[in-house]
Amino acid sequence: xxxxxxxxxxTGILLMLMGIWGxxxxxxxxxxxxxxxxxxxxxxxxxxxxxxxxxxxxxIIDDAVNASEAAxxxxxxIPQAMVLTAIVIGLGITALMLTFVVKMAKDNxxxxxxxxxxxxx
Amino acid sequence: MIKKLLLFVLLAxxxxxxxxxxxxxxxxxxxxxxxxxxxxxxxxxxGAANLVTAVVVRYRGLDTLGEVVILFLTASILGFFLIKxxxxxxxxxxxxxxxTASRLLEPIIILAGVYVFVNxxxxxxxxxxxxxxxxxxxxxxxxxxxxxxxxxxxxxITESFSGLSFVIIGVLGIILAGGFLDSTLLPAGSxxxxxxxxxxxxxxxxxxxxxxxELAGIVTNLKYAPKNESE
Numbered sequence: 001x002x003x004x005x006x007x008x009x010x011t012g013i014l015l016m017l018m019g020i021w022g023x024x025x026x027x028x029x030x031x032x033x034x035x036x037x038x039x040x041x042x043x044x045x046x047x048x049x050x051x052x053x054x055x056x057x058x059x060i061i062d063d064a065v066n067a068s069e070a071a072x073x074x075x076x077x078i079p080q081a082m083v084l085t086a087i088v089i090g091l092g093i094t095a096l097m098l099t100f101v102v103k104m105a106k107d108n109x110x111x112x113x114x115x116x117x118x119x120x121x
Numbered sequence: 122m123i124k125k126l127l128l129f130v131l132l133a134x135x136x137x138x139x140x141x142x143x144x145x146x147x148x149x150x151x152x153x154x155x156x157x158x159x160x161x162x163x164x165x166x167x168g169a170a171n172l173v174t175a176v177v178v179r180y181r182g183l184d185t186l187g188e189v190v191i192l193f194l195t196a197s198i199l200g201f202f203l204i205k206x207x208x209x210x211x212x213x214x215x216x217x218x219x220x221t222a223s224r225l226l227e228p229i230i231i232l233a234g235v236y237v238f239v240n241x242x243x244x245x246x247x248x249x250x251x252x253x254x255x256x257x258x259x260x261x262x263x264x265x266x267x268x269x270x271x272x273x274x275x276x277x278i279t280e281s282f283s284g285l286s287f288v289i290i291g292v293l294g295i296i297l298a299g300g301f302l303d304s305t306l307l308p309a310g311s312x313x314x315x316x317x318x319x320x321x322x323x324x325x326x327x328x329x330x331x332x333x334x335e336l337a338g339i340v341t342n343l344k345y346a347p348k349n350e351s352e
């Protein structure tokens with residue numbers, strides 16, 4: 001039976017596979033970077049869905065969730081905090097990769113990865 | 122052909138590997154011990170109603186500092202690689218619709234960003250999200266008036282000041298309270314109020330300013346990326 005857990009986990013895995021496919025087949029440097037960000041996003045979805053617990057709410061204590069019974073009512077806050085960190089790091093890495101792409105495109109006048117002879121051995 | 126076959130084998134292998142990882146995934150019924158400790162004690166120890174904020178700023182505060190440092194390094198390396206001497210590019214004028222709409226939207230977006238990081242300890246949100254919203258307002262300004270430029274010095278000063286304040290608050294925590302980045306440096310206040318949760322709102326304010334100015338700096342650097350030498 002298909003439940004919410006399997007939909008989210010499956011989406012994460014599918015995105016990761018699409019990203020890996022992009023990393024290995026695409027010739028355009030910017031498309032390779034897009035493939036990397038797809039893997040990144042897939043991992044984020046996977047992590048958040050692993051932290052999810054059925055019929056529970058967001059880890060914020062307010063009128064709906066009393067402090068005394070919070071442990072029985074909220075989902076796991078740790079994966080969410082980790083994904084928050086991971087998104088920011090992913091942004092930094094993506095910006096860095098795009099910088100290298102700009103630099104490489106400027107030096108070789110091409111975005112096609114096949115034209116970078118210095119990468120071959 | 123052999124390449125395609127290898128790729129197919131790789132993808133199939135990765136797919137099978139991931140799928141066996143989750144195929145017998147059991148839906149969890151309870152929090153693990155450390156998460157339930159955070160859920161039970163988080164409010165009492167930090168005063169932050171948003172438990173994700175409690176984890177990010179208090180329990181894993183050192184991780185957050187490292188994260189901010191990584192973002193700073195990214196911005197620095199970007200500036201190093203994309204440096205351009207004269208700093209002038211000629212962009213096409215943007216349309217009247219975009220210009221007028223951006224004048225209307227920018228203050229609202231900035232207000233939304235500030236709201237998100239000032240309320241980070243109460244509602245979903247926080248310094249990183251609010252900073253990203255702030256930066257998006259600056260990016261809209263760039264799109265509307267591509268030939269104007271935000272002062273890089275101002276961005277650098279905001280960024281350095283926020284980063285330094287973050288570390289100083291952390292060190293003050295060692296001297297005056299229980300440890301590095303301890304949020305009980307200031308009184309916890311009444312839970313649910315804007316001014317509560319000790320130093321968490323202050324830390325998130327600085328994180329928001331720092332992330333906002335850093336992302337704006339990254340976009341500024343990418344905007345002035347050098348063109349090809351041949352041109």
